[in-house]
Amino acid sequence: MKRFIAIAGNVGAGKSTLTRLLAERLGWQAFLEAVDDNPYLADFYQDMRRWSFHSQVFFLSRRLRHHRYLLDQPGSVVQDRTVYEDAEVFARNLHQQGAMSERDYRSYRELYEVLTSFLPPPDLVVYLRATVNTLLRHIAQRGRTFEREISPAYLSQLNDLYEEWVQSFTLCPVLTIATDDLDYVQYETHLDLVIARIMDKLQGKEEVVLQANPAIMLKGQK
Secondary structure (H helix, E strand, C coil): CCCEEEEEECCCCCHHHHHHHHHHHHCCEEECCCCCCCCCHHHHHHCHHHHHHHHHHHHHHHHHHHHHHHHCCCCCEEEECCHHHHHHHHHHHHHHCCCCCHHHHHHHHHHHHHHHHCCCCCCEEEEEECCHHHHHHHHHHHCCHHHCCCCHHHHHHHHHHHHHHHHHCCCCCEEEEECCCCCCCCCHHHHHHHHHHHHHHHCCCCCCEEECCHHHHCCCCC
16 A cells, blocks of 8 residues: 655754655655755845745745655655645744744745645654754754754744644644654664554554653664
8 A cells, every 4th residue: 555654843853864764664765855955045044034935935835846746656655844844833933933024924824725725645744753952963963054053942943833733733643753762773673663653653543652761762683
């Protein structure tokens, strides 16, 4: 049976890494987020209020195109970041912080709601929950230049919006994975646990949050 799952989470939560590992283990197609091809991104970081609407519309159009492409694939796919996060978390945060005007935000939301109403959702959203300290550690490890100035306060704001979004999201099932004590790169048993919970959720089992116990999980083969 074809499956379409999407990995959601804050900057530095480990979405791309988990996407690649799941695709390799399950033989699915991975579709990774491309952040460097946004022609507005550099301008956005220089003047957020001026360029936030343009940047978010670009991300929305690109994400919608990718989502449609993945729906049309014959085999199972796993996607790095969902189309929903752009609107429900990032654009909303820009509006709340005054970096997107009320007029631009309303226009953006209307466009998002109309377009996503025609788009079938994934079979499952996997939400990677991480504390700010974990996010900052991951961001430092990967060393992207444009992420160097991301503040703990900004990540905390996004975390709050992610939690609100996940609580209200009803288009498809959500599996929440608490990642602070997980290392599915170094420990194969951690990846095994994540995959088992994903499969359980796809089969309709109701466990909502995967919370690792490091005292148990750090045992086993790498």
